Amino acid sequence: MKESKVPTLKSIAEKLNISVTTVSKALKGYSDVSPVTRQKVLDIAEELNYTPNSIAVNFRTKQSKTIGIIIPEVVHHFFSSIINGVIEEAERQNYFVIILQSNENKEMEKKQVELLISKRVDGIIMSLSNQSNDEDYLKKIIDRNIPLVLIDKISKLIDCSKVIIDDKKAAFDAVNHLINIGCKKIAHIRGPLNPQNSIDRFLGYKTALDHHNIPFDSSLVYPCKRVCYEEGYDFTKQLMNDHPDVDGIFAITDLVAVGALTYLNDQQIKIPNQVAVIGFSNWFMSSVISPKLSTIDQPGFKMGAQAFLLLKEEMESMRNAGKRVCKTITLNTDLIIRESTSK
Amino acid sequence: MKESKVPTLKSIAEKLNISVTTVSKALKGYSDVSPVTRQKVLDIAEELNYTPNSIAVNFRTKQSKTIGIIIPEVVHHFFSSIINGVIEEAERQNYFVIILQSNENKEMEKKQVELLISKRVDGIIMSLSNQSNDEDYLKKIIDRNIPLVLIDKISKLIDCSKVIIDDKKAAFDAVNHLINIGCKKIAHIRGPLNPQNSIDRFLGYKTALDHHNIPFDSSLVYPCKRVCYEEGYDFTKQLMNDHPDVDGIFAITDLVAVGALTYLNDQQIKIPNQVAVIGFSNWFMSSVISPKLSTIDQPGFKMGAQAFLLLKEEMESMRNAGKRVCKTITLNTDLIIRESTSK
Numbered sequence A, B: 001m002k003e004s005k006v007p008t009l010k011s012i013a014e015k016l017n018i019s020v021t022t023v024s025k026a027l028k029g030y031s032d033v034s035p036v037t038r039q040k041v042l043d044i045a046e047e048l049n050y051t052p053n054s055i056a057v058n059f060r061t062k063q064s065k066t067i068g069i070i071i072p073e074v075v076h077h078f079f080s081s082i083i084n085g086v087i088e089e090a091e092r093q094n095y096f097v098i099i100l101q102s103n104e105n106k107e108m109e110k111k112q113v114e115l116l117i118s119k120r121v122d123g124i125i126m127s128l129s130n131q132s133n134d135e136d137y138l139k140k141i142i143d144r145n146i147p148l149v150l151i152d153k154i155s156k157l158i159d160c161s162k163v164i165i166d167d168k169k170a171a172f173d174a175v176n177h178l179i180n181i182g183c184k185k186i187a188h189i190r191g192p193l194n195p196q197n198s199i200d201r202f203l204g205y206k207t208a209l210d211h212h213n214i215p216f217d218s219s220l221v222y223p224c225k226r227v228c229y230e231e232g233y234d235f236t237k238q239l240m241n242d243h244p245d246v247d248g249i250f251a252i253t254d255l256v257a258v259g260a261l262t263y264l265n266d267q268q269i270k271i272p273n274q275v276a277v278i279g280f281s282n283w284f285m286s287s288v289i290s291p292k293l294s295t296i297d298q299p300g301f302k303m304g305a306q307a308f309l310l311l312k313e314e315m316e317s318m319r320n321a322g323k324r325v326c327k328t329i330t331l332n333t334d335l336i337i338r339e340s341t342s343k
Helices: A009-016 A020-028 A035-048 A054-061 A077-092 A106-118 A136-143 A167-180 A196-211 A229-242 A254-266 A300-321 B009-016 B020-028 B035-048 B054-061 B077-092 B106-118 B136-143 B167-180 B196-211 B229-242 B254-266 B300-321
Strands: A066-071 A096-101 A123-126 A148-151 A161-165 A186-190 A221-223 A248-251 A276-278 A295-297 A328-331 A334-336 B066-071 B096-101 B123-126 B148-151 B161-165 B186-190 B221-223 B248-251 B276-278 B295-297 B328-331 B334-336
Touching: A009 A020, A009 A035, A020 A035, A066 A077, A066 A106, A077 A096, A077 A300, A077 B096, A096 A106, A096 B077, A106 A123, A106 A136, A123 A300, A136 A148, A148 A300, A161 A167, A161 A300, A167 A186, A167 A196, A167 A248, A167 A276, A167 A295, A167 A334, A186 A196, A186 A229, A186 A254, A221 A229, A229 A248, A229 A254, A248 A254, A254 A276, A300 A328, B009 B020, B009 B035, B020 B035, B066 B077, B066 B106, B077 B096, B077 B300, B096 B106, B106 B123, B106 B136, B123 B300, B136 B148, B148 B300, B161 B167, B161 B300, B167 B186, B167 B196, B167 B248, B167 B276, B167 B295, B167 B334, B186 B196, B186 B229, B186 B254, B221 B229, B229 B248, B229 B254, B248 B254, B254 B276, B300 B328
Parallel strands: A066 A096, A066 A123, A123 A148, A148 A161, A161 A328, A186 A221, A186 A248, A248 A276, B066 B096, B066 B123, B123 B148, B148 B161, B161 B328, B186 B221, B186 B248, B248 B276
Antiparallel strands: A096 B096, A295 A334, B295 B334
16 A cells, blocks of 8 residues: 555654654643644644644543434435434534434434444434334443433423424424315325324324314225325325315325325315315425425424534533433424415 | 443443453454453443444544535525435445535635544535635545545536536427427526526527527516526516517526516416426426426436446545545436426
8 A cells, every 4th residue: 555645743743854743732822832833733733734632632521522313314405404404503513423324213213323432423413214113222321421402203201301392383384274274074194103293193183183073084084004104195096096075184294295296286186166275394395385284383403403502511510510401492383374275 | 510421341341350451352243352351342232322422433533424515505405305315325334424614605615524524524525605616625535535526516627526418409309399389589598697507598598599590689588696486487577578479488407487477477478379488407396386297307316326326436546546436427317298398
């Protein structure tokens, strides 16, 4: 192998004929090094393209200035907005972000937690896979005193800081809006049975029906497995066969709602007059498709930024006081009314 | 601060009353440790939840098993697909990915390169900001013998490995298709003047016109600054005022094309009969809006996976032979014909 060209403290010291200690002190701005010497060291460091070895530095301070984030899927608009928020805030505070995606797979998530622990990250932000609940590897993060913030897809059984929205209230708002515009028979294309946000949105749907004395009918609830466009399309087809008189659909997320819109458009079923549709999340695409989709705005970017700030608070609390903060921040959602529910 | 619970080699050694060296050798499977002792060490390590300190390990092997990727924007569907491809391949090979976003800002990009170098990553993948060209900080990566792969938004002036598509040919295919369906006066909503892919797509547009003996008219070319939905909308408005007889639009990317579709829909201008529209990139949304958008499929996920594999080849070549590979991989694009150009 070619000889390494990487300049070291030693090479700077040799060039100036001074000690390595003096070079090190000069670079750190210690006052017992004369300004003249300091300037010489800085000039040579610049000339040699010297970069401090942060692994060595971190090894001393025991901070890696790196955090890890594990999320189900990067390509989802909502999750990429979260990442965006985390990265922007982390960059501002000179932290690095290692991003890993679990692909909604518990085994993968476990492996990733272990990798992050072995990488000695300063803290971890996670949005759980649909399969995860009170898993041992999540408890291990707590046992090892590693700061942890759960975001959006959380487990109530893990005692740590969380950044969430009130999914139940947001779903209530969506379904309440459908009822207010005159819908009497509302279907819910829901998420899988395990994740907390899927449960809470379903409960919000039920509560809104209750609130208006509309009896709950379980045959109007269709559970997605992958929460994708195709399921939205196929369940709407099945729904229109099972219940031709349905007049409203509340979908677990915009992607599923867009699948529903496409099926209804293909069948020339009038939206919203025959069937009104509302989604959840407010993806960009929802504002440009036709008809434009009503939805719940979920502030992904802000959630990501908040999650980093909360993690930072955790990291400082662990370092200074040896204890967790364990705070839950609930961010507001907004009902966005567009063409798909404007009768 | 609370006493740290993190188990060390020393705590395992003390528990078994053997030397730290023996514990270390046992964990690494050295043959001069008896199988019985080895098993005892593994059992205690398991019991104590011991995880090897990878920072210390890396410090010895001089590999961090971490790579960095700098891209303009995470929320863009194309870039999040690239990230997805990089992460999936990196995970398969037990590498970590540090993701940074430049926000199309050269100063930010420079700072991020320096951070990655100081973090001693094993290699860097970059998609350049619109402002970047043959910048000194890019040359510094080369000078420091750090493996580098440029992806999609590259600079021809930097001598390193690259994963690209043939933007000129792909743009030629798009405009050639518009001409083949009968368009005679075709506008191009182009990207900024600096980035190579924006230049190449513009050249592909010009070449297709040449090929069909259609004279080039520079007043039909509108340059975006931010390459966003709003610019697509506003430039199409301006275009329809400047040239009411235009009958085709080739937009630099789907997001811009969707802005164009929205303006034309708002004005009840018939697509594609009065004006046909084609985009570039094949975002998911293009297949669900109305009319469905014709476009060029750009294989983001595959490009990301290829970029990681090429970076790995670079890293191995640098380690074993002390030299770069400097290979360019060009992936195929496909013309996707949908409603916006189906006369």
